[in-house]
Amino acid sequence: MTIHQTAPGLAGYLDSIHLCDCIEGMQQLPDASIDIIVTSPPYNIGKPYNSHNDTMPRDEYLAWMGRVAAEARRILKDEGSFFLNVGGKPSDQWIPYDVLARFREHYELQNVIHWVKSVAIEKADIGAYDGITKDVAVGHYQPVNSRRYLSQCHEHLFHFTKNGGVPLDKLGVGVKYQDKSNIGRWKQADRDLRDRGNVWFIPYRTIRTSRPHPASFPEKLPEMCIRLHGFDEKTVVCDPFMGIGSTALAAITLNTRYIGYEIDPAYRECACERIRERLEYQK
C-alpha cells in the first residue's frame, strides 16, 4: 500500500472548507502537496446556483476550466489522482468532451469511469441469477421531455494523472464474485473480490425534503474515488468546488484529511453543518 506523507506547509489549510475562489485558494498551497483531487465543477448548463453564474460564454467557461486544471496540476503529487466529474445536458452533449480537451493540455487520461445513475435490466438478458426474478429498473434520473433527446442516466468521471501510470487499489472498490469457485482459481483471485471495471452504479438517495444544492453528487462517488486511488490517514483529498461538502464527508468517513473551496457562503455553511453532524455521529 502507498504510504502518503502530508506535505509541509499544508497544516494550516487542512480539514477546512475555505470560502473563496478555488484558484485563489489553491494558489496558496505548496507544489505537489495533494494526493487526490475529486471534484465536480459547474457544467455551465444554467443551474440556478446562489452565487455562480452558470451561463458563461463557452470560450470563457473552457478557458476557466483550463486555469483550474493547470493550478490543480501544480498542487497534485506526481503519483496523485485527479477525478473530474462532468456532465452535459441533452441539448449540449459536447461539454464533457470540450472540458476533457482543456485538461488534456495538463494531464494524462488514465481512466474513464461511467457514473451510472439509473439502469434498466431485462430478466431475459441476464439468464439465471440468484435473486433476480423479474425485470429490474433502479436509480433516479431527471426525465427529459423531448422526442429528440434521451434522458441523461449517466455522467463522466475522468481520472487524470500526471504520468498515466499511477498504480491503483482496484480491489478497494472491488465487487464480490458471483461464482465463488473463481476464488483461488488465479493468483490474483485470492479473496472474494474482483475488479469492478469502469462502470459505477451510484444512485442518488431518495429525499423527500427540498435539496439544499442544485447539483450535488452522492457521497459514495468521492468515497469510491478515494478508495480506488488508495489512502491512509495522511492522505490529503482536495475538492476545489466543494458545494455542500460531499467530498469532505467521504474523507471523514475514510479518516483522511481534506481541503475544500466554495464560493457561496450558504453552501459552505450547509457543508460545515453536515460535517459537524457527521463528526458528532462518529464520536
Ligand SMILES: C[S@@+](CC[C@H](N)C(=O)[O-])C[C@H]1O[C@@H](n2cnc3c(N)ncnc32)[C@H](O)[C@@H]1O
Ligand atoms: C457542481 S457543484 C459541486 C457540488 C458538490 N460536488 C457537492 O456534492 O455538493 C459546483 C460548486 O462550485 C461552486 N463554485 C462556483 N464557482 C466557484 C469558484 N470560483 N470557486 C469555488 N467554488 C465555486 C458553486 O457554488 C457550486 O457549489
